[in-house]
Amino acid sequence: MEEIRVSTTERAYDVRVGPGALGRIGDYLEGADRVAVIADERVAGIHGDRLEQALAGAGRGDTPWFLVPAGEACKTVEWFGNAQQFLLEAGCTRKSTVIAFGGGACGDLAGFASAAYMRGIDFIQCPTTILAHDSSVGGKTGINLPGGKNMTGAFHQPSAVLYDTDLLETLPPEEIRSGMAEAVKHQLISPDGHARDMLVTVDYSEMDEQTLLHYIVSGIRVKAEIVGRDEREGSVRKFLNFGHTYGHAVEAAAGYGGMTHGESVMIGMLYALILSEQLTGADRGLTDALQRFSERNGYPLRSVAGYPFEQLYGYMQKDKKASYGELHFVLLPEDGHPLMNKADREQCRKADEELRKRLGVLT
Ligand SMILES: NC(=O)c1ccc[n+]([C@@H]2O[C@H](COP(=O)([O-])OP(=O)(O)OC[C@H]3O[C@@H](n4cnc5c(N)ncnc54)[C@H](O)[C@@H]3O)[C@@H](O)[C@H]2O)c1
Ligand SMILES: [Zn+2]
Structure with a gap:
Protein backbone atom coordinates (compact mmCIF):
# COMPACT_ATOMS: atom_id res chain seq x y z
CA MET A 1 0.00 0.00 0.00
CA GLU A 2 1.30 3.44 -0.92
CA GLU A 3 0.68 6.40 1.30
CA ILE A 4 0.81 10.04 0.27
CA ARG A 5 0.30 12.93 2.64
CA VAL A 6 -1.52 16.01 1.35
CA SER A 7 -0.98 19.22 3.32
CA THR A 8 -3.24 22.19 2.73
CA THR A 9 -4.11 25.18 4.88
CA GLU A 10 -7.54 23.68 5.54
CA ARG A 11 -6.14 20.33 6.74
CA ALA A 12 -3.59 17.58 6.15
CA TYR A 13 -4.76 14.11 5.16
CA ASP A 14 -3.65 10.70 3.96
CA VAL A 15 -4.20 9.22 0.54
CA ARG A 16 -3.84 5.44 0.74
CA VAL A 17 -3.56 3.67 -2.56
CA GLY A 18 -3.41 -0.02 -3.38
CA PRO A 19 -5.30 -3.30 -3.43
CA GLY A 20 -7.53 -3.66 -0.39
CA ALA A 21 -7.25 0.01 0.71
CA LEU A 22 -10.95 0.05 1.64
CA GLY A 23 -10.14 -2.31 4.50
CA ARG A 24 -8.48 0.62 6.30
CA ILE A 25 -11.65 2.68 6.53
CA GLY A 26 -12.02 2.01 10.25
CA ASP A 27 -8.84 4.04 10.91
CA TYR A 28 -10.65 7.19 9.81
CA LEU A 29 -14.03 6.75 11.47
CA GLU A 30 -13.12 6.69 15.13
CA GLY A 31 -14.43 10.12 16.06
CA ALA A 32 -17.58 9.98 13.94
CA ASP A 33 -20.93 9.83 15.75
CA ARG A 34 -22.60 8.68 12.53
CA VAL A 35 -21.34 7.53 9.15
CA ALA A 36 -23.31 7.81 5.89
CA VAL A 37 -22.42 6.58 2.42
CA ILE A 38 -23.25 8.44 -0.80
CA ALA A 39 -22.60 6.00 -3.63
CA ASP A 40 -22.78 5.87 -7.41
CA GLU A 41 -25.54 3.30 -7.97
CA ARG A 42 -23.61 1.37 -10.61
CA VAL A 43 -20.53 1.15 -8.42
CA ALA A 44 -22.67 0.15 -5.42
CA GLY A 45 -24.13 -2.65 -7.54
CA ILE A 46 -20.72 -3.98 -8.57
CA HIS A 47 -18.55 -3.32 -5.52
CA GLY A 48 -20.89 -2.25 -2.70
CA ASP A 49 -20.35 -5.48 -0.75
CA ARG A 50 -16.65 -4.67 -0.32
CA LEU A 51 -17.37 -1.35 1.34
CA GLU A 52 -20.16 -2.92 3.38
CA GLN A 53 -17.76 -5.56 4.65
CA ALA A 54 -15.12 -2.99 5.47
CA LEU A 55 -17.69 -0.92 7.38
CA ALA A 56 -18.98 -3.97 9.24
CA GLY A 57 -15.38 -4.82 10.12
CA ALA A 58 -15.03 -1.36 11.61
CA GLY A 59 -18.18 -1.83 13.70
CA ARG A 60 -20.22 0.37 11.36
CA GLY A 61 -22.55 -2.23 9.92
CA ASP A 62 -25.56 0.05 10.51
CA THR A 63 -24.32 2.75 8.10
CA PRO A 64 -27.10 4.11 5.85
CA TRP A 65 -26.48 4.26 2.09
CA PHE A 66 -27.78 6.76 -0.42
CA LEU A 67 -27.54 5.74 -4.07
CA VAL A 68 -27.26 8.43 -6.72
CA PRO A 69 -27.47 8.04 -10.52
CA ALA A 70 -24.32 6.68 -12.13
CA GLY A 71 -21.80 9.21 -13.40
CA GLU A 72 -22.48 12.81 -14.35
CA ALA A 73 -26.28 12.53 -13.92
CA CYS A 74 -25.87 12.89 -10.13
CA LYS A 75 -24.23 16.32 -10.30
CA THR A 76 -27.49 18.29 -10.28
CA VAL A 77 -29.14 20.74 -7.93
CA GLU A 78 -31.87 18.17 -7.44
CA TRP A 79 -29.52 15.37 -6.33
CA PHE A 80 -27.62 17.81 -4.19
CA GLY A 81 -30.89 18.64 -2.42
CA ASN A 82 -31.79 14.96 -2.11
CA ALA A 83 -28.39 14.25 -0.58
CA GLN A 84 -28.87 17.03 2.03
CA GLN A 85 -32.24 15.57 2.95
CA PHE A 86 -30.71 12.11 3.21
CA LEU A 87 -28.01 13.33 5.61
CA LEU A 88 -30.64 14.98 7.77
CA GLU A 89 -32.86 11.89 7.84
CA ALA A 90 -29.82 9.70 8.53
CA GLY A 91 -29.32 11.68 11.73
CA CYS A 92 -25.98 13.17 10.70
CA THR A 93 -24.58 15.94 12.91
CA ARG A 94 -21.49 18.15 12.71
CA LYS A 95 -19.50 15.21 14.05
CA SER A 96 -20.59 12.77 11.34
CA THR A 97 -18.59 11.52 8.37
CA VAL A 98 -19.77 11.03 4.80
CA ILE A 99 -18.17 8.42 2.57
CA ALA A 100 -18.13 9.14 -1.17
CA PHE A 101 -18.10 5.87 -3.13
CA GLY A 102 -17.78 6.21 -6.89
CA GLY A 103 -15.97 8.09 -9.63
CA GLY A 104 -15.27 11.79 -9.86
CA ALA A 105 -18.92 12.67 -10.36
CA CYS A 106 -20.13 11.01 -7.18
CA GLY A 107 -17.08 12.37 -5.32
CA ASP A 108 -17.86 15.92 -6.47
CA LEU A 109 -21.51 15.65 -5.41
CA ALA A 110 -20.83 13.94 -2.07
CA GLY A 111 -17.99 16.37 -1.34
CA PHE A 112 -20.21 19.37 -2.01
CA ALA A 113 -23.05 17.83 0.01
CA SER A 114 -20.59 17.45 2.91
CA ALA A 115 -19.28 20.98 2.47
CA ALA A 116 -22.78 22.42 2.72
CA TYR A 117 -24.46 20.17 5.29
CA MET A 118 -24.44 22.03 8.62
CA ARG A 119 -21.84 24.32 6.97
CA GLY A 120 -19.36 21.52 6.55
CA ILE A 121 -18.82 18.01 7.89
CA ASP A 122 -16.05 15.48 7.32
CA PHE A 123 -15.99 13.28 4.27
CA ILE A 124 -13.81 10.47 3.00
CA GLN A 125 -13.20 9.91 -0.69
CA CYS A 126 -13.27 6.29 -1.85
CA PRO A 127 -12.60 6.74 -5.57
CA THR A 128 -13.42 3.93 -7.99
CA THR A 129 -12.16 5.24 -11.34
CA ILE A 130 -8.67 6.01 -12.63
CA LEU A 131 -9.73 9.57 -13.30
CA ALA A 132 -10.60 10.00 -9.65
CA HIS A 133 -6.89 9.82 -8.75
CA ASP A 134 -7.14 13.43 -9.88
CA SER A 135 -10.58 14.48 -8.66
CA SER A 136 -10.49 12.90 -5.20
CA VAL A 137 -7.42 14.86 -4.14
CA GLY A 138 -7.37 18.62 -3.75
CA GLY A 139 -10.74 19.53 -2.30
CA LYS A 140 -12.62 20.88 -5.32
CA THR A 141 -16.25 19.80 -5.03
CA GLY A 142 -19.36 20.84 -6.90
CA ILE A 143 -22.26 20.22 -9.20
CA ASN A 144 -23.44 21.42 -12.62
CA LEU A 145 -26.05 24.06 -13.40
CA PRO A 146 -28.21 23.76 -16.53
CA GLY A 147 -26.08 26.55 -18.04
CA GLY A 148 -22.64 25.24 -17.17
CA LYS A 149 -20.49 22.48 -15.76
CA ASN A 150 -19.10 22.71 -12.21
CA MET A 151 -20.67 26.15 -11.77
CA THR A 152 -21.65 25.72 -8.12
CA GLY A 153 -19.33 24.27 -5.55
CA ALA A 154 -16.92 24.70 -2.69
CA PHE A 155 -13.39 23.96 -1.68
CA HIS A 156 -13.69 21.24 0.94
CA GLN A 157 -10.79 18.89 1.61
CA PRO A 158 -11.57 15.26 2.44
CA SER A 159 -10.36 13.86 5.77
CA ALA A 160 -8.84 10.89 3.92
CA VAL A 161 -8.73 9.26 0.50
CA LEU A 162 -8.89 5.46 0.35
CA TYR A 163 -8.15 4.35 -3.16
CA ASP A 164 -8.72 0.62 -3.52
CA THR A 165 -7.17 -0.29 -6.87
CA ASP A 166 -8.91 -3.70 -6.89
CA LEU A 167 -12.08 -1.85 -7.88
CA LEU A 168 -10.57 -0.57 -11.12
CA GLU A 169 -10.70 -3.99 -12.75
CA THR A 170 -14.31 -3.49 -13.84
CA LEU A 171 -13.77 -0.17 -15.64
CA PRO A 172 -14.83 -0.08 -19.30
N1 LIG B 1 -12.99 17.81 -8.23
C1 LIG B 1 -12.02 17.77 -9.09
O1 LIG B 1 -10.91 18.25 -8.83
C2 LIG B 1 -12.23 17.11 -10.42
C3 LIG B 1 -11.16 16.88 -11.27
C4 LIG B 1 -11.41 16.21 -12.47
C5 LIG B 1 -12.69 15.80 -12.78
N2 LIG B 1 -13.71 16.05 -11.92
C6 LIG B 1 -15.08 15.60 -12.22
O2 LIG B 1 -15.08 14.18 -12.24
C7 LIG B 1 -16.16 13.74 -13.07
C8 LIG B 1 -15.67 12.60 -13.93
O3 LIG B 1 -15.29 11.54 -13.08
P1 LIG B 1 -15.00 10.07 -13.62
O4 LIG B 1 -14.25 10.14 -14.88
O5 LIG B 1 -14.47 9.31 -12.49
O6 LIG B 1 -16.42 9.57 -14.10
P2 LIG B 1 -17.81 9.26 -13.40
O7 LIG B 1 -17.80 9.44 -11.95
O8 LIG B 1 -18.81 10.00 -14.21
O9 LIG B 1 -17.93 7.71 -13.70
C9 LIG B 1 -17.93 7.25 -15.03
C10 LIG B 1 -18.71 5.96 -15.18
O10 LIG B 1 -17.95 4.88 -14.63
C11 LIG B 1 -18.76 4.12 -13.75
N3 LIG B 1 -17.84 3.54 -12.76
C12 LIG B 1 -17.20 4.15 -11.74
N4 LIG B 1 -16.38 3.30 -11.12
C13 LIG B 1 -16.49 2.12 -11.75
C14 LIG B 1 -15.88 0.85 -11.58
N5 LIG B 1 -14.94 0.64 -10.63
N6 LIG B 1 -16.25 -0.15 -12.41
C15 LIG B 1 -17.15 0.05 -13.39
N7 LIG B 1 -17.76 1.23 -13.61
C16 LIG B 1 -17.43 2.26 -12.80
C17 LIG B 1 -19.76 5.11 -13.21
O11 LIG B 1 -20.92 4.47 -12.76
C18 LIG B 1 -20.02 5.97 -14.43
O12 LIG B 1 -20.98 5.37 -15.25
C19 LIG B 1 -16.64 14.94 -13.83
O13 LIG B 1 -17.87 15.35 -13.29
C20 LIG B 1 -15.58 16.00 -13.56
O14 LIG B 1 -16.11 17.31 -13.56
C21 LIG B 1 -13.50 16.69 -10.75
ZN1 LIG C 1 -9.58 17.01 -15.92
Missing part, protein backbone atom coordinates in the same frame (compact mmCIF):
# COMPACT_ATOMS: atom_id res chain seq x y z
CA PRO A 173 -12.14 0.88 -21.89
CA GLU A 174 -13.36 4.46 -22.35
CA GLU A 175 -13.06 5.07 -18.61
CA ILE A 176 -9.52 3.68 -18.65
CA ARG A 177 -8.68 6.08 -21.49
CA SER A 178 -10.34 8.91 -19.61
CA GLY A 179 -8.47 8.43 -16.36
CA MET A 180 -5.14 7.70 -17.99
CA ALA A 181 -5.32 11.00 -19.89
CA GLU A 182 -5.08 12.81 -16.54
CA ALA A 183 -2.19 10.53 -15.56
CA VAL A 184 -0.42 11.56 -18.78
CA LYS A 185 -1.15 15.20 -17.94
CA HIS A 186 0.48 14.81 -14.55
CA GLN A 187 3.61 13.36 -16.14
CA LEU A 188 3.72 16.15 -18.72
CA ILE A 189 3.45 19.08 -16.33
CA SER A 190 5.74 17.84 -13.58
CA PRO A 191 9.48 18.58 -13.55
CA ASP A 192 9.87 15.08 -12.07
CA GLY A 193 7.66 13.52 -14.75
CA HIS A 194 8.70 10.88 -17.24
CA ALA A 195 6.23 11.70 -19.95
CA ARG A 196 8.33 10.61 -22.92
CA ASP A 197 9.02 7.20 -21.34
CA MET A 198 5.36 6.74 -20.58
CA LEU A 199 4.28 7.73 -24.09
CA VAL A 200 6.61 5.19 -25.66
CA THR A 201 6.03 2.27 -23.31
CA VAL A 202 2.45 2.31 -22.08
CA ASP A 203 -0.17 0.32 -23.93
CA TYR A 204 -3.51 0.03 -22.12
CA SER A 205 -4.30 -3.36 -23.63
CA GLU A 206 -1.31 -4.90 -21.86
CA MET A 207 -0.84 -2.61 -18.88
CA ASP A 208 -0.18 -4.61 -15.72
CA GLU A 209 -1.34 -3.69 -12.23
CA GLN A 210 2.09 -2.46 -11.17
CA THR A 211 2.32 0.00 -14.05
CA LEU A 212 -1.16 1.31 -13.42
CA LEU A 213 -0.45 1.72 -9.70
CA HIS A 214 2.80 3.49 -10.52
CA TYR A 215 1.12 6.13 -12.70
CA ILE A 216 -1.77 6.61 -10.29
CA VAL A 217 0.56 7.16 -7.34
CA SER A 218 2.85 9.38 -9.36
CA GLY A 219 -0.13 11.46 -10.55
CA ILE A 220 -1.42 11.86 -7.00
CA ARG A 221 2.02 13.01 -5.87
CA VAL A 222 2.10 15.67 -8.58
CA LYS A 223 -1.38 16.85 -7.69
CA ALA A 224 -0.69 16.78 -3.93
CA GLU A 225 2.47 18.81 -4.36
CA ILE A 226 0.73 21.47 -6.45
CA VAL A 227 -2.34 21.68 -4.21
CA GLY A 228 -0.06 21.95 -1.16
CA ARG A 229 1.49 25.06 -2.70
CA ASP A 230 -1.68 26.62 -4.08
CA GLU A 231 -4.95 25.32 -2.70
CA ARG A 232 -7.19 27.99 -4.22
CA GLU A 233 -5.82 28.14 -7.75
CA GLY A 234 -4.16 31.52 -7.39
CA SER A 235 -1.00 30.39 -9.18
CA VAL A 236 0.53 26.97 -9.92
CA ARG A 237 -2.74 25.02 -9.50
CA LYS A 238 -3.73 26.50 -12.85
CA PHE A 239 -1.18 24.20 -14.47
CA LEU A 240 -3.49 21.28 -13.69
CA ASN A 241 -5.77 22.74 -16.35
CA PHE A 242 -3.28 21.77 -19.04
CA GLY A 243 -5.29 20.63 -22.08
CA HIS A 244 -8.56 21.59 -20.45
CA THR A 245 -9.53 24.80 -22.26
CA TYR A 246 -9.81 23.18 -25.70
CA GLY A 247 -10.66 19.83 -24.05
CA HIS A 248 -13.68 21.27 -22.23
CA ALA A 249 -14.82 22.85 -25.50
CA VAL A 250 -14.70 19.47 -27.26
CA GLU A 251 -16.47 17.84 -24.31
CA ALA A 252 -19.21 20.47 -24.41
CA ALA A 253 -19.56 20.29 -28.20
CA ALA A 254 -19.91 16.51 -28.01
CA GLY A 255 -22.63 17.00 -25.39
CA TYR A 256 -21.58 16.01 -21.88
CA GLY A 257 -21.37 12.26 -21.77
CA GLY A 258 -20.83 12.01 -25.55
CA MET A 259 -17.12 11.72 -24.96
CA THR A 260 -15.46 11.11 -21.63
CA HIS A 261 -13.71 13.97 -19.89
CA GLY A 262 -10.23 12.51 -20.34
CA GLU A 263 -10.76 11.60 -23.98
CA SER A 264 -11.60 15.25 -24.62
CA VAL A 265 -8.65 16.42 -22.52
CA MET A 266 -6.32 14.23 -24.59
CA ILE A 267 -7.37 16.18 -27.70
CA GLY A 268 -6.99 19.38 -25.68
CA MET A 269 -3.44 18.45 -24.70
CA LEU A 270 -2.49 17.86 -28.33
CA TYR A 271 -3.92 21.28 -29.10
CA ALA A 272 -2.04 22.90 -26.20
CA LEU A 273 1.21 21.31 -27.38
CA ILE A 274 0.70 22.62 -30.91
CA LEU A 275 -0.03 26.06 -29.46
CA SER A 276 3.18 25.69 -27.42
CA GLU A 277 5.12 24.94 -30.61
CA GLN A 278 3.62 27.98 -32.34
CA LEU A 279 3.88 30.46 -29.47
CA THR A 280 6.93 29.30 -27.52
CA GLY A 281 8.97 27.26 -29.99
CA ALA A 282 8.38 23.97 -28.15
CA ASP A 283 9.82 20.84 -29.71
CA ARG A 284 7.40 19.02 -32.03
CA GLY A 285 8.79 15.65 -30.92
CA LEU A 286 6.67 15.63 -27.78
CA THR A 287 3.48 16.45 -29.67
CA ASP A 288 4.17 13.65 -32.14
CA ALA A 289 4.85 11.21 -29.30
CA LEU A 290 1.56 12.15 -27.62
CA GLN A 291 -0.30 11.76 -30.90
CA ARG A 292 1.16 8.30 -31.53
CA PHE A 293 0.40 7.30 -27.93
CA SER A 294 -3.20 8.41 -28.13
CA GLU A 295 -3.75 6.75 -31.51
CA ARG A 296 -2.27 3.49 -30.25
CA ASN A 297 -4.51 3.59 -27.19
CA GLY A 298 -7.73 4.23 -29.06
CA TYR A 299 -8.53 7.86 -28.23
CA PRO A 300 -11.26 9.14 -30.58
CA LEU A 301 -9.13 12.06 -31.79
CA ARG A 302 -10.82 12.44 -35.15
CA SER A 303 -14.16 13.22 -33.57
CA VAL A 304 -12.93 16.81 -33.57
CA ALA A 305 -13.85 16.86 -37.27
CA GLY A 306 -17.50 17.12 -36.19
CA TYR A 307 -16.96 20.42 -34.37
CA PRO A 308 -15.89 23.45 -36.37
CA PHE A 309 -13.39 25.89 -34.86
CA GLU A 310 -16.07 28.59 -34.50
CA GLN A 311 -18.11 26.32 -32.27
CA LEU A 312 -15.14 25.30 -30.12
CA TYR A 313 -13.95 28.90 -29.84
CA GLY A 314 -17.41 29.89 -28.60
CA TYR A 315 -17.14 27.31 -25.82
CA MET A 316 -13.58 28.33 -25.00
CA GLN A 317 -14.72 31.90 -24.43
CA LYS A 318 -17.20 30.69 -21.85
CA ASP A 319 -14.47 28.87 -19.94
CA LYS A 320 -14.20 29.90 -16.27
CA LYS A 321 -10.57 30.77 -16.92
CA ALA A 322 -11.30 33.24 -19.73
CA SER A 323 -11.32 36.86 -18.68
CA TYR A 324 -12.55 39.78 -20.78
CA GLY A 325 -12.41 37.92 -24.05
CA GLU A 326 -8.79 36.88 -23.74
CA LEU A 327 -8.00 33.21 -23.58
CA HIS A 328 -5.36 31.96 -21.21
CA PHE A 329 -3.72 28.62 -21.90
CA VAL A 330 -1.34 26.44 -20.00
CA LEU A 331 1.53 25.91 -22.43
CA LEU A 332 4.52 23.62 -22.26
CA PRO A 333 7.59 25.19 -23.84
CA GLU A 334 9.61 22.35 -22.32
CA ASP A 335 8.67 18.98 -20.75
CA GLY A 336 7.72 19.47 -17.12
CA HIS A 337 7.81 23.27 -17.20
CA PRO A 338 4.35 24.70 -17.85
CA LEU A 339 3.51 28.38 -17.99
CA MET A 340 0.43 30.53 -18.56
CA ASN A 341 0.14 32.34 -21.86
CA LYS A 342 -2.49 34.45 -23.58
CA ALA A 343 -3.63 33.63 -27.08
CA ASP A 344 -5.78 35.73 -29.37
CA ARG A 345 -8.40 34.42 -31.75
CA GLU A 346 -6.10 34.13 -34.73
CA GLN A 347 -3.47 32.24 -32.76
CA CYS A 348 -6.17 29.87 -31.51
CA ARG A 349 -7.46 29.35 -35.04
CA LYS A 350 -4.01 28.59 -36.43
CA ALA A 351 -3.37 25.94 -33.78
CA ASP A 352 -6.80 24.42 -34.45
CA GLU A 353 -6.07 24.25 -38.17
CA GLU A 354 -2.69 22.60 -37.55
CA LEU A 355 -4.30 20.04 -35.21
CA ARG A 356 -6.85 19.10 -37.87
CA LYS A 357 -4.08 18.84 -40.46
CA ARG A 358 -2.05 16.48 -38.28
CA LEU A 359 -5.10 14.37 -37.52
CA GLY A 360 -5.92 14.22 -41.22
CA VAL A 361 -9.37 15.76 -40.81
CA LEU A 362 -8.89 19.21 -42.34
CA THR A 363 -11.89 19.98 -44.52
